[in-house]
Amino acid sequence: MNLTLKIWRQKNNADKGDFKEYKISDISKDMSFLEMLDVLNENLSEKGEDPVHFDHDCREGICGMCSLYIDGKPHGPQQTTTCQLHMRSFSDGDVITIEPWRAKPFPVMKDLVVDRSAFDRIIQAGGYVSVNTGGVPDANEIPIPKSIADLAMDAAQCIGCGACVAACKNASAMLFTSAKVSQLALLPQGQVERKIRAEKMVAQMDAEGFGACTNTGACEAECPKGISITNIARMNREYFSAVVSSDTL
Amino acid sequence: MILDSKIPEGPLADKWTKHKFNVKLVNPANKRKYDVIVVGTGLAGASAAASLAELGYNVKAFCFQDSPRRAHSIAAQGGINAAKNYQNDGDSVYRLFYDTIKGGDYRAREGNVYRLAEVSVNIIDQCVAQGVPFAREYGGLLANRSFGGAQVSRTFYAKGQTGQQLLLGAYSALSRQVANGKVKLYPRTEMMDVVMIDGKARGIVTRNLITGAIESHSAHAVLLCTGGYGNVFFLSTNAMGSNVTAAWRAHKKGAFFSNPSFTQIHPTCIPVSGDHQSKLTLMSESLRNDGRVWVPATVETAEKLRKGQITANDIKEEDRDYYLERKYPSFGNLVPRDVASRNAKYVCDEGRGVNETGEAVFLDFRDAIKRDGRNVIEAKYGNLFDMYMQITGDNPYEVPMMIYPAVHYTMGGLWVDYNLMTTIPGLYALGEANFSDHGANRLGASALMQGLADGYFVIPYTIGDYLASNSADRIPVDHPEFKKAEKEVSDRLQKLLSIKGEKTVDYFHKKLGKIMWDYCGMARTEEGLTKAKAMIKELKKEFWTNVNVLGSNEELNLSLEKANRVSDFLELGELMVDDALHRNESCGGHFREEYQTPEGEALRDDENFAYVAAWKYLGEGQEEELHKEPLVFENVKLTQRSYK
Structure with a gap:
């Protein structure tokens, strides 16, 4: 395949940034999207030009490090992570536009690399069960219905990539935040801090500058792990019941 | 230098208990006077950082990824072993110990491995308390599956994403300590060197990957939880960023490196498809519970297959060679990884490989789907099948998967004693970064167990022994050594x-x-x-x-x-x-x-090689010096491993 790539290049956070066009040839359909970019970078490096910087690590679709807005969609045309997107999803002669995540709480650091530490701060606000190491009950002491454990697992699969934020026109982090709130609200271990968790995580999400939910479901449609927006409904319920009967009052 | 493993005296089952009592303690009010650096935030690093902060130490945690949640432990699929014996199938701490020693082909320390098996049960309790959503049975209790090298079912799992869920559990504990102000996080920061003062590790030098700034961090102890070095092979199942730099720089400062050549080649990976390939993808070992490994019985059939004249499903039962089941009837497809890998190589070297390159064997679910129905198989392995389909374009519900061995894990690593301390005082190595528990071959679902054992249940005890005998004075980073x-x-x-x-x-x-x-x-x-x-x-x-x-x-x-x-x-x-x-x-x-x-x-050759090789760096361009730590087996009898 021969392709034309329009890639966002930005030297650093202070730079304004712009699209640059690159031609690339002899791309095999079996390559992953990131391997195609590796080829581009190897070509650029051989010519002494600065390679395109993008985040990636496990290349197995689980670490959540890769991002990329490809032809106007987070992680591109398939509902997977960019590292699991393969070139068989494209055709010879295609023009592919590649941008970083666009959201104010995710500032661009260089080219396609953004800073997602806002997500870490949301988890730090309450995305945990406050147990220290040691002194916990036997793992089988509290039976959990399989259906509940499965629902919690569905929510817990979030990889924290930020596609939900990038997909949302309000740059809302509701899907990300609600996935963690749901997981812990569903499980018996999460009950003790259930209310304060919802309050604190929502407050942090707002403080980071993420927008309100649009109710359009773009996040769910683009989530590479298929996290459901029913988690958002659950978080809203958790949050409202928490604020009217807060443990901190 | 005489390598002292510091394995406590006494009966195997009492060693750890006795040692915990004998180590010195740092009293709760004094813990806040000590600073600990943790490099790497995978299972070992995140669990250590969180647990030490909970105890009251001041922790600085470093990772090169943009968030500690992305460390490569996250990619572990199949599960974590623990000697809970919830299945009533004859498991025990001793059996897990024995399986691990045997699986490692008698090249690991008895004392370390027994402790690992002993604390394995606490890990599961801890993770459940954190809200890790392990798979459960309809009665609400935890489910188990089987893994290679064991004849009991002791592997706990969360779909095919066990590593992810365990890491997110440890990351949540870590995040809680960040919020408490006891851990300071340094993401996108790479460790470049260890700083030694008066013969002890007293800090590290790092590079900020965004700005390039070279910075120093001072502490009373340094923990390297930096994973393995499989990427020396370029193609491996490791993440792109996984590297040996932290461990290697420590090695050059005096930490001995043990058994560096002990590498695990994992039998079930997606075969290489071309020169462009940047990494290899693992298909979990758990698939060998239901998948059957085979190649055509004859080279002629394999050739037809490679030329595309026939497909796998055209090959009749009698023309298939289920070589693992044939050679190892008692363990069958669940032989340990090294045995499965080597046999895949043998059949491919004979010319019976099944893909264009001749370097692949089949992993077939046809019989399992026929037996249990597609729904059952989908529930167990759905995400793995999807991943396979995504990468290869083939549908494993209809055609057998093609797999081939790939570099996956490194059993070698920095030499550590029973306290997990390297040969540099104050410098520790945890998880895959050390060499201690897996001998010459690691059993499936044991890496997660070891990472969390080291971080949650070993280092919180052993570090106190060192810190208690060292002054709490801080060294400023403008010290000439920094x-x-x-x-x-x-x-x-x-x-x-x-x-x-x-x-x-x-x-x-x-x-x-x-x-x-x-x-x-x-x-x-x-x-x-x-x-x-x-x-x-x-x-x-x-x-x-x-x-x-x-x-x-x-x-x-x-x-x-x-x-x-x-x-x-x-x-x-x-x-x-x-x-x-x-x-x-x-x-x-x-x-x-x-x-x-x-x-x-x-x-x-037990007579001449029943030892841990520990290499000492002597300087640029010089051959390294070999030291030997004899392996003493007081409880198990060394035999030829047999899985037949």
Whole structure:
């Protein structure tokens, strides 16, 4: 395949940034999207030009490090992570536009690399069960219905990539935040801090500058792990019941 | 130097309990006077950082990823072992210990392995308390599956994403301590060197990957939880960023490196598809619970298959060779990884490989789907099947998967004693970064167990023993030793940037990987290893005269990051070859063709090689010095491993 790539290049956070066009040839359909970019970078490096910087690590679709807005969609045309997107999803002669995540709480650091530490701060606000190491009950002491454990697992699969934020026109982090709130609200271990968790995580999400939910479901449609927006409904319920009967009052 | 493993005296089952009582304690009010650096935030690092902060120590945690949640432990799929015996199938701490020692082909320490089995049960309790959503039965209790090298069902799992869920559990505990102000996080920061003052590890020098700033951090102890070095092979199942730099720089400062050639080649990975390939993808070992491994019985049939004249489903039952079931009737498809990998190589070397390159075997679910129905198989392995489909374009519900062995894990690592301390006082190594528990071959679902055992349940006890006997005085980072280390780091980076040669960093990395795979991979010979050593030396020379590293230090610079890591892989590669060359026996994943049984199994030489090789760095261009820690087996009898 021969392709034309329009890639966002930005030297650093202070730079304004712009699209640059690159031609690339002899791309095999079996390559992953990131391997195609590796080829581009190897070509650029051989010519002494600065390679395109993008985040990636496990290349197995689980670490959540890769991002990329490809032809106007987070992680591109398939509902997977960019590292699991393969070139068989494209055709010879295609023009592919590649941008970083666009959201104010995710500032661009260089080219396609953004800073997602806002997500870490949301988890730090309450995305945990406050147990220290040691002194916990036997793992089988509290039976959990399989259906509940499965629902919690569905929510817990979030990889924290930020596609939900990038997909949302309000740059809302509701899907990300609600996935963690749901997981812990569903499980018996999460009950003790259930209310304060919802309050604190929502407050942090707002403080980071993420927008309100649009109710359009773009996040769910683009989530590479298929996290459901029913988690958002659950978080809203958790949050409202928490604020009217807060443990901190 | 006499290597003292500090294994406590007394009966195996009492060692850890006794040791916990005998170690010195730091009283709760004094813990806040001590600072601990944790490098790496995978299972070992995140669990250690969280647990130490909970105890009251001040922790600084470093990772090169943009968030601690992304460390490569996250990619572990199948599960975590624990001797809970919830299945009532005869499991016990002793059996888990025994399976692990045997699986490691008797090249691990009894004391360490027993402790690992002992604390395994606490790990599961801890993770459940954190809200890790393990798979459950309809009655609400935890589910188990089987893994290679064991005849009991003791593996706990969360779909095919066990590593993810365990890491997110540890990350949540870590995040809680960040919020409490007891842990300070340094993401996108790479450790460049250990700083030694008065013979002790007192801090590290780091590079900020965004700004390039070289910075010093002072502490009373340093924990390296930096994972394995499988990426020395270029192609492996490790994440792209996984590297040996932290461990290697510590090695050059005096930490002995043990059994570097002990590499695990995982039998079930998606085969290489072309030169463009950047990494290999693992298909969880759990698939071998239901999948059957086979190749055509004859070379002729395999040739037809490779030419596309027939498909797998055209091959009749009698023309298939389920070679693992045939050769190992009692363990069948669930033999340990080294055995499964080696046998895949044998059948492919015979010309019975099933894909275009001839380097693949089938993993077939046809019979399991027929027996249990598609729904059951989908529930168990759905996400793995989807991943396979995504990468290869084939549908494993209809055609068998194709798999081939790939580099997955490194059993070797920094030498540590029972307290997990390296040969540098105050410098510890946890998880895959150390060498201690898996011998010459790691059993499936044991890496997660070891990472969390070290971080949650070992280091919180053993670190106190060291800190209690050391003063709480802090050393400022303007100390001359810090300044000297910073300058060395900057000079090395400047040197890389100034070469301005003609080849890219990847050119060298790929070349090194090919040498390692061809001569220091699944099968090794004296001749090949000797050749590899010369080739690596030559490549290293070429690297330092002809690599082209672009850009400058003062920016986000992928080319410089990679060059820095590859420069260390080149040095490590040579040591791996030395280690493989000196060990004139076969054991576990280390298979020297000269030493095999008539059936082609690994032939150990317990008389001469029942020891841990620990290598000491002597300086640039010098051969490393071999030290030996004899392995003492008081409880298990060394036998030829048999899975027949």
